[in-house]
Amino acid sequence: MATVRIPPVLRPSVGGVKEVDADGENVGDVLRSLADQHPATQPQMFAEGGELNRYVNVYLNDEDVRVLDGLETPVGTGDVLVILPAMAGG
Amino acid sequence: MSPSGAEFIRQIRNQVAEVDPGDVNQRLQNGSGDGSPAIVDVRESEEVARGLIPGAKHVPRGYLESRIEGTVPDRSQHVVLYCASGTRSALAAKTLEELGYENVESMTGGYTLWKDRGYKVEVPKVMTPEQRERYSRHMLVPEIGAEGQQKMLDAKVLLLGAGGLGSPTALYLAAAGIGTIGIVDDDVVDLSNLQRQVIHTTDRIGEPKVDSAEEAMKAINPDVNVVKYQTRMDASNIMEIIEGYDVIVDGVDNFPTRYLLNDATVRLRIPVVSASILGFDGQLSVFAPYDGPCYRCLYPVPPPAELAPSCGANGVLGVLPGTMGLLQATEVIKLVVGAGEPLIGRLLLYEALGATFTELKVRRDPECAVCSRSPDEIADDEMGVFPDYEAFCAAAG
Ligand SMILES: [Zn+2]
Numbered sequence: 001m002a003t004v005r006i007p008p009v010l011r012p013s014v015g016g017v018k019e020v021d022a023d024g025e026n027v028g029d030v031l032r033s034l035a036d037q038h039p040a041t042q043p044q045m046f047a048e049g050g051e052l053n054r055y056v057n058v059y060l061n062d063e064d065v066r067v068l069d070g071l072e073t074p075v076g077t078g079d080v081l082v083i084l085p086a087m088a089g090g
Numbered sequence: 091m092s093p094s095g096a097e098f099i100r101q102i103r104n105q106v107a108e109v110d111p112g113d114v115n116q117r118l119q120n121g122s123g124d125g126s127p128a129i130v131d132v133r134e135s136e137e138v139a140r141g142l143i144p145g146a147k148h149v150p151r152g153y154l155e156s157r158i159e160g161t162v163p164d165r166s167q168h169v170v171l172y173c174a175s176g177t178r179s180a181l182a183a184k185t186l187e188e189l190g191y192e193n194v195e196s197m198t199g200g201y202t203l204w205k206d207r208g209y210k211v212e213v214p215k216v217m218t219p220e221q222r223e224r225y226s227r228h229m230l231v232p233e234i235g236a237e238g239q240q241k242m243l244d245a246k247v248l249l250l251g252a253g254g255l256g257s258p259t260a261l262y263l264a265a266a267g268i269g270t271i272g273i274v275d276d277d278v279v280d281l282s283n284l285q286r287q288v289i290h291t292t293d294r295i296g297e298p299k300v301d302s303a304e305e306a307m308k309a310i311n312p313d314v315n316v317v318k319y320q321t322r323m324d325a326s327n328i329m330e331i332i333e334g335y336d337v338i339v340d341g342v343d344n345f346p347t348r349y350l351l352n353d354a355t356v357r358l359r360i361p362v363v364s365a366s367i368l369g370f371d372g373q374l375s376v377f378a379p380y381d382g383p384c385y386r387c388l389y390p391v392p393p394p395a396e397l398a399p400s401c402g403a404n405g406v407l408g409v410l411p412g413t414m415g416l417l418q419a420t421e422v423i424k425l426v427v428g429a430g431e432p433l434i435g436r437l438l439l440y441e442a443l444g445a446t447f448t449e450l451k452v453r454r455d456p457e458c459a460v461c462s463r464s465p466d467e468i469a470d471d472e473m474g475v476f477p478d479y480e481a482f483c484a485a486a487g
Pocket residue numbers: 383384385386387388454455458459460461462
């Protein structure tokens with residue numbers, strides 16, 4: 001079980017909460033489990049081929065999963081996934 | 091029998107290592123690598139005010155024991171001391187050796203010989219009594235001091251936007267004594283701005299924001315040179331606006347300008363202190379071209395319009411841009427003064443409702459569309475390449 005931090009723009013898709021717990025052995029599993037619980041997040045995170053959208057940054061704890069093993073990066077109990085979109089408000 | 095003064099000095103000079111000004115000059119020419127010595131001027135303040143060796147730190151001999159650790163904390167660091175003629179610096183070298191400094195040299199002939207040989211000198215800028223009073227609380231901070239304050243007075247910082255983020259940044263940077271502050275904003279003050287844009291006032295509603303901001307900054311610190319750009323920055327004017335600034339503070343409210351700014355600043359190698367806000371959430375990072383990642387390394391492509399609530403009005407807690415703007419101002423001062431660890435390669439997230447800070451690592455992307463190439467390979471027509479902004483916002487509904 002990992003904790004997924006939900007950014008402001010995705011919160012309406014998960015009932016307004018800031019964090020969601022989701023199961024999975026790796027980053028891809030955890031995010032797909034999130035999408036199963038909250039289907040509205042699916043197209044926002046994943047492109048049609050099942051890979052992450054390029055505009056979505058995902059961090060395992062403090063490291064970008066792109067420099068780890070991407071969606072294959074193993075996730076342990078207590079790990080935190082941060083979904084981070086760009087924001088432009090000033 | 092006790093030795094005479096002259097004899098005592100002769101004995102000390104025999105005990106300490108001495109170095110010729112020519113060798114010191116050579117080492118300074120070779121650049122400031124790890125092996126370069128710390129040059130310490132041990133003369134009195136009135137002597138230093140007339141000129142010193144560029145890059146030298148000033149520690150008067152009378153304060154050597156109490157202040158040297160603040161200037162040269164590492165006792166294994168190579169230290170070259172000089173005075174006017176080489177006498178006081180020899181005595182000072184002896185003192186440093188007794189304090190445990192391992193590699194100390196006294197420069198023979200002192201500043202007089204250095205200058206006679208025609209090596210480079212600089213005359214330090216002197217602050218007025220009013221400036222010394224105004225910035226006295228900075229001077230008392232060892233990491234800033236008179237040297238750091240002078241760097242701020244000499245610095246040129248450009249603020250993009252005199253809005254939520256730009257307001258606190260402009261006020262505090264003016265108060266801190268940043269010598270030149272440019273502001274780019276084409277907007278006028280609106281009643282709905284005043285919940286967060288604290289640089290503006292109710293009686294200035296309808297005035298251009300750059301004028302309103304200038305009035306507030308000058309009221310705090312008339313020393314500051316405010317340069318106003320009442321325009322919308324775009325590809326046609328960005329290079330002439332930003333060139334010559336030391337640091338740029340990005341608080342703009344839209345993606346196209348953020349990408350455009352990134353591309354132009356990478357090309358000109360100007361560091362950007364970047365923040366963005368939405369609701370109760372803020373993001374902050376420093377993009378220092380080629381030293382760390384750029385904005386495109388972090389966000390290679392912008393999100394689609396429906397996930398980018400940056401067009402038109404969005405809600406934001408009025409205090410939040412204050413918090414994030416002051417974190418930006420702090421990073422600006424650190425960059426200007428050269429103090430601390432700037433937020434390069436790190437992204438700081440602040441979530442106000444939970445009162446949490448999260449730090450994430452940001453890596454340079456070896457495939458980055460912009461900063462993986464050298465500045466002169468980035469062409470004019472490549473800068474700020476972005477989907478059409480009108481269409482982008484229209485799609486957002
Ligand atoms: Zn880059």
